Amino acid sequence: MTRSMSSFDKAMALFGALVAQDGVFESDAMSVQLGVPESTLYRHLNALHSAGLICRSRRGRYLPNPVFLKKLEGYTPHAVLSELVRPFLDQLSVALETTTHFGLLENDMVTYLAKSVFEGEEVFTRENGQLEAYCSAIGKVLLSHMTVDERRAYISSGPFPKLTDKTITDPAAIERELHRTRNKGFGVDDGEVHNALYCIAVPVFSSRGIVVGAISSSSSQRWASPKEQRDRLIQLNGVAQSISSTLGAGA
Amino acid sequence: MTRSMSSFDKAMALFGALVAQDGVFESDAMSVQLGVPESTLYRHLNALHSAGLICRSRRGRYLPNPVFLKKLEGYTPHAVLSELVRPFLDQLSVALETTTHFGLLENDMVTYLAKSVFEGEEVFTRENGQLEAYCSAIGKVLLSHMTVDERRAYISSGPFPKLTDKTITDPAAIERELHRTRNKGFGVDDGEVHNALYCIAVPVFSSRGIVVGAISSSSSQRWASPKEQRDRLIQLNGVAQSISSTLGAGA
DNA sequence: TCTCCATTTATCACATTGTGATAGCAATTG
């Protein structure tokens, strides 16, 4: 099923590597990094140039073409992501009979990009609103996928307000909770943000395993049984998978 | 000399058309617009998808991949343009023995993205600073390449302050001056912004004829002879051409 | 539910490109 790689994909891989390295192109290093012979790399470089994706600045330095960048000015990752994710959330909220969210981490807070309400159920979140990360289900998932350093920085950035009786506020306890979240593969908010709000969340990965965000199922009442929770998780993960695949391979 | 078009170029042309139309893809219309058969378009569409450039939202709607957009977040057209243009300005300021600028239009003002000073010559402009467009050489060039509607809107957006004795402030006179500028192909500021500032400017086009910005030669004294001015224009146009070609074909 | 229409995938023989090893040129650095 693995469709053969078009020349396109390889050249775009080079483009990705270039922008990630601030435009610096070292032929031999890149050659091993991408597994492509140098002569081919230069051909790709020229293809990217003549396609208007990159410009040559100094010798050995290639920058994204400003004319190309201008074309994309109207598109923000936020706006596009929320549009892409919305139909999946709608489908999920019908299937689970709960309100669903998609959110991502921004400045240590969770930003909710999209929300799909289940039949007039009242959930106080707002699209494009933010919530604390350490106590929300989506936040826990996203924090649990940070690098060690990032997480350490977050943990030591407290204090962590006690939003409800159940909120975990002790830094060490939060760290343990994040470890648990990472190991389980999903995050739980058991009334830790609000007395009448119970959520579970799972991560959404890009095809290369980078965490793009997380989706959650929120309800004003606790889930009835472990079995019900398990069922929700399966459906959540299925939709997360679907979102991953609409994001495509080159990410 | 026209190198044969790689599959890359055609697919990127499709990408450009897509983002320009807010993601809407109509196979038959696009087919005639781009001169590519439908079956090939769909193949390109899939190539763009698997390369991580686009995602499918609804049926017939394709959006830039948010993961891809995020990779480009660190690059602004301004920053890239000024880096690309700088070496050309330096070369030009040595050749012409004047200070040189690169600027573009933004909210009806000229923004100076890059400046190359000639041997300590004092010119009061600042990089990333702005100046009025109607009286500066770069501004006149850029205004003269606006569409009819844009220019009309600009002309009626006055008043236009009289910065020096020579500043043209009458809307009708400005319009005539812009016409002249467009016809000559270069703009002149004969002490109209500042008593001791004389500039000429020419446009920088992208390969598809879109005006990306303009470059100018500024001096604190008027040019000596028509011949000298003609010489400067030739060099300015040569450099403008060079910038165009580093911007590449796909723009 | 069924029909209709535009979108989208699948398949084919054929033409065009991409590939990568090698050699050589060009430009920067010391």
Place this chain on the structure above:
DNA sequence: CAATTGCTATCACAATGTGATAAATGGAGA
């Protein structure tokens, strides 16, 4: 000036893109 690295040119061969055609899918409306 030599030496290093960036970059281009060329080749025979393999792989991919091409476009006409046909068929399948999905969504909107009767």
